[in-house]
Amino acid sequence: MATAVKMDEDAKSNLEELQAEIRLKTGKKVTQQDILSTLIQSAVDSRAEFVDSFRDGKTALDDTELEAFNEGTIASGVKTTEDDIDDILYG
Structure with a gap:
């Protein structure tokens, strides 16, 4: 079952490119649906990094920073x- 996904003109243009x-480069004709499915699977495979890409500013502490924080407690x-x-x- 196919579902329509709305996207802006820039996203549509990037998908076409x-x-x-x-x-x-491959000589293979792929559908935009195939491309989107592959991109989604790639995001699922690296879910944490993908979710972090939507965060504002710095993401989670790295191991060194976490260790330094824990040493201060x-x-x-x-x-x-x-x-x-x-x-x-709250009293």
């Missing part, structure tokens, strides 16, 4: 619940 380049020995935090923040 990609389709033409694939045909020129200390355990006070006091167990704190969510209710305790709510009481402190």
